[in-house]
Amino acid sequence: MKKLIYILLFLLILTSCKQLSTNPFYDIIKEYPHNSSLLNEYEKIYNETNNIVYAINKVNYPNFLTPNSSNYLSFKINNIQLVNTNYKLSKNYIPKTLVEITNVDYIKRTNVIMMIDQNTLNAYTLLFNESLLNNLNLIVFSSYRSYEYQESIYNKEENNFIAAPGASEHQTGLAIDISTKDTGLTEYFDNTPECIWLTNNAHKYGFIKRYPKDKEHITGYPHESWHYRYVGVEVAEIIYNNNLTLEEYFYQYIIL
Ligand SMILES: [Zn+2]
Numbered sequence: 001m002k003k004l005i006y007i008l009l010f011l012l013i014l015t016s017c018k019q020l021s022t023n024p025f026y027d028i029i030k031e032y033p034h035n036s037s038l039l040n041e042y043e044k045i046y047n048e049t050n051n052i053v054y055a056i057n058k059v060n061y062p063n064f065l066t067p068n069s070s071n072y073l074s075f076k077i078n079n080i081q082l083v084n085t086n087y088k089l090s091k092n093y094i095p096k097t098l099v100e101i102t103n104v105d106y107i108k109r110t111n112v113i114m115m116i117d118q119n120t121l122n123a124y125t126l127l128f129n130e131s132l133l134n135n136l137n138l139i140v141f142s143s144y145r146s147y148e149y150q151e152s153i154y155n156k157e158e159n160n161f162i163a164a165p166g167a168s169e170h171q172t173g174l175a176i177d178i179s180t181k182d183t184g185l186t187e188y189f190d191n192t193p194e195c196i197w198l199t200n201n202a203h204k205y206g207f208i209k210r211y212p213k214d215k216e217h218i219t220g221y222p223h224e225s226w227h228y229r230y231v232g233v234e235v236a237e238i239i240y241n242n243n244l245t246l247e248e249y250f251y252q253y254i255i256l
Helices: 002-022 024-029 036-049 052-060 118-133 147-156 187-191 193-205 233-241 246-253
Strands: 075-077 080-082 098-100 115-117 139-142 175-179 207-211 224-230
Touching: 024 036, 024 052, 036 052, 052 246, 080 246, 098 118, 115 118, 118 193, 118 207, 118 224, 175 193, 187 193, 187 224, 193 207, 193 224, 193 233, 207 233, 233 246
Parallel strands: none
Antiparallel strands: 075 080, 098 115, 139 175, 175 224, 207 224
16 A cells, blocks of 8 residues: 555656646746746746746836836846936946037037937938938937936926936937927927838837837836937837837846
8 A cells, every 4th residue: 555655656746747847938947047936926927928038027027117216227238228217327428439410411400519329320321311212301309418418408497308317318329309390309290201200110220219109107208209219120120010118128038
């Protein structure tokens, strides 16, 4: 009798081990950094979403997609920088890749020097040339802004929503505000052919519409149809095709 119990017990252990090893979740999560004491929580979310990166991030960083005004330092993973109301740039962060926008066709005011990241300018040049072929009249209203400049407009503009110093993507040199001469940075831009074309084409050049409508609870910023952020074509395509924000891209594609 005792022998039989041992045999049964052995079989039970064997089948549960087999179950463990044939569950694809355990094979998949092995490839990713995780906390093994949280496996059950990861598995639950993985079963709901089939997205292992999302499952791990959701458990490890439950508040990541909730904007507030935390003072975490902005970070860069896979060469993509995240700047928002939670993750801020330091006062002395100045991109090393800044160049001047010298093509006066691109910019609204020619009496000020506008700086931008070199790769962003290269990508914008391609976008701009294509926009001309479509008879569109795009103008860059704003590009790189220093921490000090952001601080000065933040203190001045009490009624409008202006990003706090350190929380503006413009400090990266990778963000540009694009509109038309007539509409400027207002909601009147939203229904122009320029806005519609940008919405549908900017990703082909590596730009994303950074603060989309109905995603304010994730980005922490009100909808801005004119604010574009350069992330490179590969990432921009993923974000565009899956209707994500940059925050969601980090959450669903990159282990934080
Ligand atoms: Zn902007």
